[in-house]
Amino acid sequence: MGIELTPRMKNWIEALGVHVATATAKGYPTVMVADRCRVEKNIIRIPITARQKDQIAGNLAENKNVAVAPGQLGAVRAPYQFKGKGKIEENELVVDVEQIYCTKPGAEAGLRLDVMCYEKMKDFEESRWKDLIPPGAK
C-alpha cells in the first residue's frame, strides 16, 4: 500500500532531486541521480535519460525494489529515505513509496515514519525542522 509523502518531503526532493538505488535480484547495487522529480501523493516520478534507462532497466526487470534519498542539500537537511517498488514508464522512473524512514543521525536514525498516521508524520517533522521549503525554491 502506498504512503503519501508530506509537503516537506515533496518540496525538498522536487527542488533538489534524488539519489536512486536499484539492485540485481542478488543484491548488486547501482546508483542513479536525478536533479529533480515530481511527487503525487505516494508516487515519485523521476525523469530519466536514455542512458539512465539503460543503467537501471536490467535491475528493475528482475527486482523492483528501489530506495530513494534526497539529493544535494537535501542529503543534509532532509534526512529521509523512501523505499518502494519502481517501474519505467516512457522517460520516467515511477516509484510507488511503501516505506519512509528518518535518517537523521542520532537516536532517531532508522526510525520508520510511515507507521505513524499521516498527520503524526507531519507533526514529527514540523516539530524538528522549520525549513519546509529548501532555500531558494519557489
Place this chain on the structure above:
Amino acid sequence: MAKLTEEMKDVLKIVGKGGAVVHLTTCSADGVPNIVAERFVTHYKDEYILIGEMFAQKTKVNLNENEVGCISIAHPVKGHTWVFRGPCTIISHAAPANYKWHGIKAGEVLAEWGEWATKEPPDEVPPDIAPPKLAQRGVIALKVEEVYSYNPEEAGKRIL
C-alpha cells in the same frame, strides 16, 4: 581495482574541510537497497573510502550478508558526479588489531579513524540536524573497484 585521483581524494573528506556529504548504498542479499547520507568520510590510502560507523542499522545488517556498497557524491556536487563501487564492510571497534580486510588492517584503520568525532568534530553541522551525542562503533570501509559517472547524459560511464 581503481586508484583514486587526487581530485577525488580532495572531495572525499568532510564537508567542513572542503569535501562533500556522500550517500552510502548497501543492499540485502535478496535485493532490497538502502541509501543513507554520511558526513564522516575520508579516502584512505589510494583505493579505499572510509565512513564513520555511528548509527548504521540496516547498513550493518546488509553488509553482514552482502559485502558490497556504492558511495555517491551528494553535497556539494560541484560537477563531481561520481559513484564509487566495490567490496564494503564494517570494521568494528571489537575487531582484533591484526584483522585484515582486502589489504587493510583493522588496528591501523581504527588507530587513525576510530575516534572521528574528536578528530573532525561536526562543528559545521546546524544544531537542528546534528546529533546531541556521537558514539562511534567502528569504521565502514569500501575498497574502490570502479568509479562511474552519474551525470544523466553519461550515466554509468566508467571513469576508473
